[in-house]
Amino acid sequence: MTTSASDAVSAMQLFDTARRAVVPFTPGDVVTMYTCGITPYDATHLGHAATFLTYDVLQRRLRDRGHDTRCVRNVTDVDDPLLDKARQLGIHYLDLAAREVARLEADLEAMNFLPVYSAPRATSAIAEIRKVVSQLIDSGHAYVAEGVVLFDVSTYAGFGSLFHLGQDEMIALATERGGNPTDPRKRNPLDFVLWQASTEDEPAWDSLWGPGRPGWHIECTALAQRELGDTIDLHGGGGDLIFPHHECSAAQSQCLTGQPLARHWMHGALVWKDGAKMSKSLGNLVFMSELREAWDPRAIRLMILEHHYRNDWSWSDDSMPVATARLERWVEAGDGRGGLDEVRAALDDDLDTPRAVAAVDAAVAAGQGVSQAAALLGVDL
Numbered sequence: 416m417t418t419s420a421s422d423a424v425s426a427m428q429l430f431d432t433a434r435r436a437v438v439p440f441t442p443g444d445v446v447t448m449y450t451c452g453i454t455p456y457d458a459t460h461l462g463h464a465a466t467f468l469t470y471d472v473l474q475r476r477l478r479d480r481g482h483d484t485r486c487v488r489n490v491t492d493v494d495d496p497l498l499d500k501a502r503q504l505g506i507h508y509l510d511l512a513a514r515e516v517a518r519l520e521a522d523l524e525a526m527n528f529l530p531v532y533s534a535p536r537a538t539s540a541i542a543e544i545r546k547v548v549s550q551l552i553d554s555g556h557a558y559v560a561e562g563v564v565l566f567d568v569s570t571y572a573g574f575g576s577l578f579h580l581g582q583d584e585m586i587a588l589a590t591e592r593g594g595n596p597t598d599p600r601k602r603n604p605l606d607f608v609l610w611q612a613s614t615e616d617e618p619a620w621d622s623l624w625g626p627g628r629p630g631w632h633i634e635c636t637a638l639a640q641r642e643l644g645d646t647i648d649l650h651g652g653g654g655d656l657i658f659p660h661h662e663c664s665a666a667q668s669q670c671l672t673g674q675p676l677a678r679h680w681m682h683g684a685l686v687w688k689d690g691a692k693m694s695k696s697l698g699n700l701v702f703m704s705e706l707r708e709a710w711d712p713r714a715i716r717l718m719i720l721e722h723h724y725r726n727d728w729s730w731s732d733d734s735m736p737v738a739t740a741r742l743e744r745w746v747e748a749g750d751g752r753g754g755l756d757e758v759r760a761a762l763d764d765d766l767d768t769p770r771a772v773a774a775v776d777a778a779v780a781a782g783q784g785v786s787q788a789a790a791l792l793g794v795d796l
C-alpha cells in the first residue's frame with residue numbers, strides 16, 4: 416500500500432527489531448500477525464503472559480483504529496522439552512500437550528485476552544512441513560545428511576543480516592541454545608535442522624528422508640504460510656527468540672517464497688526474578704495459575720502494563736498490592752471516557768503502556784470516569 420505523509424504522521428509508531436528504529440506501522444484493513452506460542456510441557460508463567468499481553472493490547476488499539484486483526488499463535492506440540500517431560504511423567508506427549516494447552520487457555524481467558532485467530536499445532540502441519548522441506552532441498556537450499564535435513568546457510572547471503580548478527584555471535588548463541596554448531600553432519604556450523612530422525616521412543620512420521628519429525632523453525636514457516644500467507648504484517652515473540660528461531664525462520668521463508676516472512680518484527684523484553692531471567696531451568700518462575708488464585712486477573716494485567724514491552728523488568732512481591740489498589744481506584748471512578756485520548760496517543764507511540772496507565776491515573780485523580788480508556792487496555796471495570 417502507499418502511505419502519504421499525513422498517514423505516516425498519524426500512523427501508529429512501533430519499534431521494528433529488524434530496522435532497529437521506531438517506524439510507522441501502516442498495515443492494510445486486515446492486519447496479519449504471527450506470534451510464537453508455547454511448547455506445552457509446563458504451566459504458563461509471567462514471562463509468557465507479558466509477551467502475549469503485548470500483542471493483545473496492540474490488537475485492541477488496531478481494532479480501535481478500525482482494523483481487523485488476525486493473530487495466529489502456534490503450539491509447538493512436538494519438540495525435545497515436551498518429549499522429555501512426557502517421558503519423565505510416563506504419559507503420551509500429546510496428552511501432556513493437551514493438558515498444558517488447556518491450562519494456558521484458561522489463564523489467558525481469565526485475563527481477558529482476545530481470542531486468537533487460530534492456534535495451530537505443529538503436528539497439524541506435518542504434510543505442509545514435508546512439502547516445504549522438499550521445496551528447499553529441490554531449490555538447493557537444504558541437504559540430507561544421515562537422516563537429517565539441514566538448511567544450508569551458505570546458500571542465503573542475507574543470513575544474520577535481518578537482526579544484524581555477526582558469525583561469531585551467532586555461533587555463540589547457537590551453542591548456548593542447543594543448535595549444535597559442531598555437529599559433523601553440518602557443512603557450515605550455523606546450518607540448522609529442518610527434519611530429524613526420531614529415536615525409538617519418539618513420535619515419527621514417514622518422509623522421503625526416513626521416518627522422523629520436524630525441526631522447530633520450519634514449523635513456524637509452514638504454519639504462518641498456511642494460516643496467513645507468504646508475508647505477514649507483524650511477527651512477534653519473546654526477545655530470546657530473535658536468534659536462532661526468527662533469523663532461521665525468516666531465512667528459510669525468504670528462500671522458499673522469494674518474499675520476506677514479515678514486514679515488521681516486534682519482540683517483547685524478558686521478565687526477571689531474583690536477579691535472573693525467569694526460566695524453567697533456573698526454577699524462578701511465577702506461574703499465572705498461582706497469581707490468579709491470589710489476585711484479581713485485571714490487577715495482574717495492570718501490573719504487567721506498568722512496564723514497557725521493550726524493557727526488561729523484575730517481578731517484585733510488592734507489585735500486586737500496588738496494582739490492586741490502582742484497579743480499585745479505577746473501578747470507583749466508574750464509567751466515562753476520561754483519559755481515552757491520552758491512552759490512544761500513548762499506545763500509538765510504540766505501545767507505551769506505562770504512559771497509558773499514568774494517563775488513566777491522572778483522569779481518575781481529576782474526578783473523571785475511565786471505563787473506556789481501561790477497556791482499551793483490556794481492563795473491564
Ligand SMILES: [Zn+2]
Nearest residue numbers: 451452635660
Ligand atoms: Zn516460531
